[in-house]
Amino acid sequence: MSVMNSAKSVDLERLSGPTVSVVRIVVAFLFICHGLQGFGFFGGIDTQGGSVSFGEWPGWWGSVIEVGGGALVLLGLLTRPAALLCSGAMAYAYFTVHQPMGLLPLQNMGEQAALFAWIFLLIAVLGPGPYSLSALLRRGD
Secondary structure, eight states: EEEEEEEEEHHHHHHHHHHHHHHHHHHHHHHHHHHHHHOEEETTTSSOOOOOOOTOOOOOHHHHHHHHHHHHHHHHSSSSHHHHHHHHHHHHHHHHIIIGGGSSSSHHOHHHHHHHHHHHHHHHHHOOOOSSHHHHHHHHH
């Protein structure tokens, strides 16, 4: 498939891999920032800058998954399993925290959780793209 641009043809297939890598990096960075809030960074999880108590279920463990899994996805290392774990964590958060407050994400403030769940599922299926540590390690063989 191609698109005409100023009399030049740009091959969209050629852009798909780099685009997947860039989306993976940006989404993972945002996810890590979200996880760090659980540890009191970026204003914390409440208006007083609070953090989740050590070992508390599910908040502390969710933050660990968000930071650790997000870091693996960001680096492009073990991307598929890490992205699947991140997707599942956000699906769990949506259905246990947000969905009981209302049927739709706009009603229950679950847009972020729903988007993260679906985007990480997409990353788990598509893989890390060409700009990743796993691709770099493969080239070294």
